[in-house]
Amino acid sequence: xxxxxxxxxxRTSRQAKSAQLLRTGVVVFTEKGFHNTxxxxxxxAAQVPKGSFAYYFGSKDGYALGVIDAYANYFNRKLDxxxxxxxxxxxxxxxxxxxxAIRGMERFEFKRGCLVGNLGQELxxxxxxxxxxxxxxxxxxxxxxxVCLEEAQRTGQLSPDRKPAQLGKFFWSAWEGAVLSAKLERxxxxxxxxxxxxxxxxxxxxxx
Amino acid sequence: xxxxxxxxxxRTSRQAKSAQLLRTGVVVFTEKGFHNTxxxxxxxAAQVPKGSFAYYFGSKDGYALGVIDAYANYFNRKLDxxxxxxxxxxxxxxxxxxxxAIRGMERFEFKRGCLVGNLGQELxxxxxxxxxxxxxxxxxxxxxxxVCLEEAQRTGQLSPDRKPAQLGKFFWSAWEGAVLSAKLERxxxxxxxxxxxxxxxxxxxxxx
Numbered sequence: 001x002x003x004x005x006x007x008x009x010x011r012t013s014r015q016a017k018s019a020q021l022l023r024t025g026v027v028v029f030t031e032k033g034f035h036n037t038x039x040x041x042x043x044x045a046a047q048v049p050k051g052s053f054a055y056y057f058g059s060k061d062g063y064a065l066g067v068i069d070a071y072a073n074y075f076n077r078k079l080d081x082x083x084x085x086x087x088x089x090x091x092x093x094x095x096x097x098x099x100x101a102i103r104g105m106e107r108f109e110f111k112r113g114c115l116v117g118n119l120g121q122e123l124x125x126x127x128x129x130x131x132x133x134x135x136x137x138x139x140x141x142x143x144x145x146x147v148c149l150e151e152a153q154r155t156g157q158l159s160p161d162r163k164p165a166q167l168g169k170f171f172w173s174a175w176e177g178a179v180l181s182a183k184l185e186r187x188x189x190x191x192x193x194x195x196x197x198x199x200x201x202x203x204x205x206x207x208x
Numbered sequence: 209x210x211x212x213x214x215x216x217x218x219r220t221s222r223q224a225k226s227a228q229l230l231r232t233g234v235v236v237f238t239e240k241g242f243h244n245t246x247x248x249x250x251x252x253a254a255q256v257p258k259g260s261f262a263y264y265f266g267s268k269d270g271y272a273l274g275v276i277d278a279y280a281n282y283f284n285r286k287l288d289x290x291x292x293x294x295x296x297x298x299x300x301x302x303x304x305x306x307x308x309a310i311r312g313m314e315r316f317e318f319k320r321g322c323l324v325g326n327l328g329q330e331l332x333x334x335x336x337x338x339x340x341x342x343x344x345x346x347x348x349x350x351x352x353x354x355v356c357l358e359e360a361q362r363t364g365q366l367s368p369d370r371k372p373a374q375l376g377k378f379f380w381s382a383w384e385g386a387v388l389s390a391k392l393e394r395x396x397x398x399x400x401x402x403x404x405x406x407x408x409x410x411x412x413x414x415x416x
Contacts (some may be wrong), residue, residue, distance in 0.1 A: 036243035111333035124391035177385030183332035
């Protein structure tokens, strides 16, 4: 067998293993947080030897950076597929994103929220590299909403005097807070209230 | 010395000691979270023997319930004093609360946010008694905003077709999310955006 083919297979297998460990981290960190999760527990959940984390990611911090990155990629793909669906108008896309996110939280009985919300609250004051990775992720989401709202302005759905960049930031504050409340209440109501109130204020006629 | 007097002094001293431990908990849990804080660390921060926590509160969970309660009382007093200040109109009171909260976060360089946000994200899926204590606290805050907005409707500042209960919930989602973003950004901007956007949508004229 040619050496290049073996190398290629090894690389593919390494990538698959590392991706599997990252998927485990997204689930476990989202439910239990960073400090409350030991590498022993992660190793058991992923059915790998504990040393795998050091081997693939260097440290628990390095692993968490990889997990945040994997979550950002997953979530960006989801946002992009909904927010760039030109078969529906821009404001309806935003509503569709919220509906899908509500269904996602219902599926896990409101026990899993958002990795950025969880780790952000836990780590913002304690770990600067992780804080910055979370911030970059959140900014990426804000800009995606901003771009969708700019499109809504171009199509005349959103008043030209509104500020899409600020609205994108406002949306994510309200949404992350609603995810927290939904976890506390074990109910979709906080998410539905933000959806209804945010959409109704976007649809206020120009000049008001 | 009469026995009653000694008993009274003992009770006062117990209360003072327990209140001091709770104040320490509010600070430490708000910065570092629940699972990431050991009783050893809390004992060192409060300069008491580790056994004090078991003696006064039975367990770490019992202590955390007391800390949540102490924070709720502190925060309710702050909200009540600002939101029932009849020398200013209701919507201005709400703005004043936000201004004071922004100054509070600035004072600690955006490293301390809100105990309910931190512990809520960390514990909602893991600890039902603590989840319920956090939820009760959040509901108390929502109702306080609701009452202030009902007053704004009576004075004609807020349109009668708005829904104060839903607005109270929306406000706290947006505010808790902005506290998270402010911690990630180390900046007051997310709080200022929520303040500006929330207030401007309250001031939209009736019928829109």
